[in-house]
Amino acid sequence: MKNGKLRQLFLSTLFLSTFTFGGGYVIVTLLKKKFVDELHWIDEEEMLDLVAIAQSSPGAIAVNGAIVIGYKLAGFAGIICSVLGAVIPPFVILTLVSLCYQAFRDSFAVQALLSGMKSGVGAVIISVVYDMGSSVVKTKDPVRIGIMLLAFGANYFLHINVIYIILWVIGFGIFRTLLFHRNRREAA
DSSP states (O other): OHHHHHHHHHHHHHHHHHSOOSOHHHHHHHHHIIIIIISOSSOHHHHHHHHHHHHHSSSOHHHHHHHHHHHHHHHHHHHHHHHHHHHHHHHHHHHHHHHTHHHHHHOHHHHHHHHHHHHHHHHHHHHHHHHHHHHHHHTTOHHHHHHHHHHHHHHHTTOOOHHHHHHHHHHHHHHHHHHHHHHHHHHO
8 A cells, every 4th residue: 555655646746747837836736736635645734734844944845845745645755756756857857958958048939938838837826825825714813814914915015035934933833832832731
């Protein structure tokens, strides 16, 4: 059973990585669709947590996402399978593109294709924001909703670097968790 899950994990991340264009934020919605909606291996709340971990870790979101999902589903072997699946396609594609760089750079058709793909990538990113934002709103937790709105406002309107926002939210999360556990101990 575990080998079947590892095979499916590898093939899923390989497929997603092969046919995803536009970077890590695009792959987030596809990871959710595959592992939450289709395979039901992870629930939506866990997916939000895993995406938050992947986004706040250094490195590419697609690889970080593969790491946390692989670990959650199958431990260290899951990490190896999912990372290989996520890394092989870009490696092969970039190798081929680098061999033909001059032809691609000067090709009107390739340039037009890339320009058209920008709209598609924008639509997928909007879909990710909507899916993740609606999941937070569904919790009806005013603190989570407030954090989401404050983080958006701080980045969009005040142009505060996302790193500072992530660090602030991590600190707030640690404080809130410690306070929750202290109150629980006092109540017991």
